[in-house]
Amino acid sequence: MRIILLGPPGAGKGTQSERIVARFGIPQLSTGDMLRAAVAAGTPVGLQAKAVMDSGGLVSDAIVVGIVADRIEEADARSGFILDGFPRTVAQAEALDRMLEEKGLALSAVVELKVDEAALVGRITRRAEETAARGLPVRRDDTPEVFKSRLDAYRIQTAPLSAYYATGGMLRTVDGMKPIDAVTAEVAGILTAAVEPAVS
Numbered sequence: 001m002r003i004i005l006l007g008p009p010g011a012g013k014g015t016q017s018e019r020i021v022a023r024f025g026i027p028q029l030s031t032g033d034m035l036r037a038a039v040a041a042g043t044p045v046g047l048q049a050k051a052v053m054d055s056g057g058l059v060s061d062a063i064v065v066g067i068v069a070d071r072i073e074e075a076d077a078r079s080g081f082i083l084d085g086f087p088r089t090v091a092q093a094e095a096l097d098r099m100l101e102e103k104g105l106a107l108s109a110v111v112e113l114k115v116d117e118a119a120l121v122g123r124i125t126r127r128a129e130e131t132a133a134r135g136l137p138v139r140r141d142d143t144p145e146v147f148k149s150r151l152d153a154y155r156i157q158t159a160p161l162s163a164y165y166a167t168g169g170m171l172r173t174v175d176g177m178k179p180i181d182a183v184t185a186e187v188a189g190i191l192t193a194a195v196e197p198a199v200s
């Protein structure tokens with residue numbers, strides 16, 4: 001099963017991905033997590049990505065596509081994966097299509113979490129507060145100012161992906177404003193239907 005989870009920052013992609021991992025036994029490939037790990041490790045990719053990430057912009061397609069191409073080659077991703085935060089531009093989506101085609105693989109589903117943008121700043125502020133309360137480091141880009149830039153990047157560069165995948169007949173939309181468990185149930189239903197053979 002190969003899945004893309006789409007949605008603006010703060011829509012709950014990370015939370016839902018974790019639940020899909022637990023339920024379907026496929027790894028979560030989060031480009032945000034991979035880039036943060038590269039920044040923390042001070043790798044060449046991390047050094048290039050850090051300033052862009054801190055400002056809420058998007059890291060270059062070439063860097064991100066390279067990271068994903070390497071990651072999907074790893075053994076745990078052979079039987080499937082959930083992509084969280086990738087693709088984020090039409091160029092990335094096209095690169096992913098090419099990567100999968102070269103391997104004779106196809107996507108199972110693209111699920112978009114639709115959320116009320118006005119609610120997102122509140123969500124992200126709560127996420128930062130809860131993380132700090134648990135004594136964990138807060139993401140540097142989870143401030144209201146940087147979050148606004150991340151939302152702008154989403155609107156301009158990522159939102160067109162809905163039309164890209166709708167055209168290919170892949171897109172399924174879920175109301176991400178529902179309670180977390182209800183969203184999970186809906187996403188799981190879509191994924192189960194996507195991998196079950198069609199009943200005629």
Ligand code: AMP
Nearest residue numbers: 031032052053057058059064085086088
């Ligand atoms: P995320 O954890 O998905 O919110 O990503 C955090 C930050 O990492 C984003 O604001 C971008 O700067 C960068 N990033 C993550 N995924 C991508 C991607 N697919 N393309 C470009 N930049 C990305």
